[in-house]
Amino acid sequence: MRLISWNVNGLRACVNKGFLDYFKEADADVFCLQETKLQDGQIQLELGEEYSQYWNYAQKKGYSGTAVFTKRKPLSVRYGMEEDEEPEGRIITLEFENHYIVTVYTPNAKRDLSRLDYRMEWEDRFLAYLRKLDEVKPVIACGDLNVAHREIDLKNWRGNRGNSGFTDEERGKMTTLLAAGFTDTFRHLYPDREDAYTWWSNMPKVRERNVGWRIDYFIASSRLAPSIVDAGIDAHVLGSDHCPIYLEIADE
Structure with a gap:
């Protein structure tokens, strides 16, 4: 099973920058989006009959929002953590026979x-x-978690200590999450890989010089770790200030 996650930072803009070309090339079983910045009816995506589309819109226009496109029909779909409690459209949960898939756009501090x-x-x-x-x-669980967990996960960690996305508090919550029986799939396979980033600021030459942060993740229940085939970052793909990430996991 191949999964993709991408914070598109405005889907309509990303579509104008090649989103559909990448979508078709990736041929994912499940494709998750964050920060769609859409309301219902503002876009019509022709993704093919094999894909079902699920959207969670924020109440505030042009803000947040998530979506999931899946070839595999879920048993159930849930929006938010609790009934009617997520006005910012940050979470969609798909239930399948052997697992859940959750796409999430974590609030920025x-x-x-x-x-x-x-x-x-x-x-x-x-x-x-x-x-x-x-x-x-x-x-x-996949998406933009808005935190660089370790020093290796951002280029200029010394200068960013205490800044949003690299506070001790945010990093501590990620540590707690992983200690609760979950695995950072990329670091599971590549614990020491440097210069592996998923977001770059819009300042001049920053992306060209790869001065970035790794703040997008696939987090999996640790008992799935033996099933991880690959996890990676498609840093060459443009269209957003984030790039897509992927996870390949053996079917149960």
Whole structure:
């Protein structure tokens, strides 16, 4: 099974920059998006009859939002962690026979850290949600988690210590998540790989020089680790300030 996750930072703009070409080339079984920045009816994607489309729109226009396109028909689909409690459209959960797939766009703490307290509370709820799912069947959670976990996960870690996305608090929540029975699939295969990033700022020459952060992840229940075939980053793919990431996992 091949899965793709991509924060497209505005799907309509990304479509104008080659999204559909990459989508067709990737030929994923499940393709997850974050930060679609759409409302219902604002786009019509012709992805082929084999794909079912699921969308979670934020109430605020032009903000947040997630989507999942899947060849495999899910047993059930859930939007948000609790019924009607996720106005920012940040989570979609698909249930399959042997596992769950969750796409998530984690709240940003903001440059001035004004949303850090909310982020911490949200992280606790999200971990509790994943653990509850994991009690039923294994989980694969993917998306923009808005944190570089380790120093190896961003280029200029010294200068960014304490900044949004690299605070001790945010990194600590990721450590807690992984300690709760989940695995960072990329680091499982490539624990020491450097210069592997998924997001770059829009400042001049930053992406060309690969001065980036790895803040997009596939996190899986640790008991799925033996089934991981590959995990990687398609850093050459443009169209957003993030690039797509992928996970290949053996079918049960």
